[in-house]
Amino acid sequence: MSTELAVTAVTETLLKLLSDEVEQQWDNTPSLTKQCYFEALPLHKVRERHASENVINLFLYRTEENAAWRNIALPVQGKPGSNGANPLALNLEYLITAYGEDDKEQIAHYFLGQAMRILHDAGMVPRQKLFDALKTARLHNQIERITITSKSLSIEEISKLWSVFQTQYRVSAAYLVTVVLIDSKVEARSALPVLKRGPDDSGISAVAAAPPTLDSAAPASGLAAARLGEDLLVRGNWLNAGPVSARVRHPFMTEAQPLTVSPVNAKHVKVTIPDAKTPDVAATWPAGIYGLTLEFPRPGQPSWITNEVPFILAPAITVAPTTAQQSASLLEVTIEAVPQIHSSQPVTVIFDDVQITPKGVDFEPTADGPSVVTADVPRGVVGFHRVRLRVGGIDSIPIKKIDELFDFDPDQSVEVTP
DSSP: OBOTTHHHHHHHHHHHHHHHHOOOOOTTSOOOSSOEEEEOOOGGGHHHHOSSSEEEEEEEEEEEEOGGGTTOOOOOTTOTTOOSSOOEEEEEEEEEEEEOGGGOHHHHHHHHHHHHHHHHHHSBOOHHHHHHHOGGGOGGGSSSOOEEEEEOOOHHHHHHHHHHHTOOOOOEEEEEEEEEEEOOOSOOOOOOOOSOSSGGGOOOOOOOSOOOEEEEEEETTSSSSBOTTOEEEEEEESTTSSOOEEEEEOTTOSSOEEEOEEEEETTEEEEEOOOTTSTTHHHHSOSEEEEEEEEEEETTEEEEEOOOEEEEEOOEEEEEOSEEEOOSSEEEEEEEEESOOOTTSOEEEEETTEEEOOSEEOSSOOTTSOEEEEEEEEOOSOEEEEEEEEETTEEOOOEEEETTEEEEOGGGEEEEEO
16 A cells, blocks of 8 residues: 555656656747756746746645545555555546746647646556656555546636636646545554354344334323323334333433333333332432333343433422412412422422412422422412422423313312402
């Protein structure tokens, strides 16, 4: 494989091709008075070095990675210096420009025509030419042959290219030289030798079926969020792949919690959230957004673990008092909430559409008891007022299902009477 000198080797090879074959004599005309120089200079430097001589200039104006060779590792056999890592594969873009002696355009066109013909005839650069130009680059050893093809540039591209160098425009020809492979110095890893594959040399265990995946987890009640003791309906694909368990996690949980799964069919399973009466649940299952995954154990093989889907656990509340007489003064309401409110969760009481900062929150209730929130709310309007509790951005649900119909929960309302 080639070294970092590869780009230099290509430029030197092209200059050698041109210098070997360009005829410095114009047929049927008086001899040219000055010799032709072959340079690889920036465009604005040519006439600074050769003010009035004949010049053919080969300028490398752009490099880019070769897309076809990206992320392809080369074999190392028979290629000295190659370590099998992905090589740097480059495309080189050159600009050929000719200058005539004493700025005679006919002579410049003569040399430009010759240069274009030589590069056209070259097509594929012989390895010997690369070796002769710069053998220490080892470019002649690379597996891919180097080709030369003409490249069409629009008037806009040419104008931008020349304007960058702030020099007078001259007729030029562009060429693409590809591909130059430069050996990487990153040490590649080789596979360890294998004595046997799997227990008793049984080989790999292949499964033709696709692994289970999840699409969503939603409350079976049809509401926007679930509450403790309610079911989740988990939807996905290939959920009948065998025994299954669920795990849920929350930022406030120290570890993922297991849940029981009731299979329904290939696209649905039912997961039950523990009831608040289960020991420690009220204290360890805070309101918020949870992530749920399903795990399918496979004897003798790694378990299948699905992608994670979110679901919302809302606080369940009861309000006291549920009735109060109309008055111009404020009414103190007491709200009991399960699960318990974590000390880092923001709490807001919502009375109808008014958001109220509570005046008291009990962050340390008994082990399985509810958190208690107190707030002063207005009671000037006769009628029912719906109360909600927002914990960590999740609102309680002031609705209950009665005989397949949804209605407001009276235990989450305050009726103001005359």
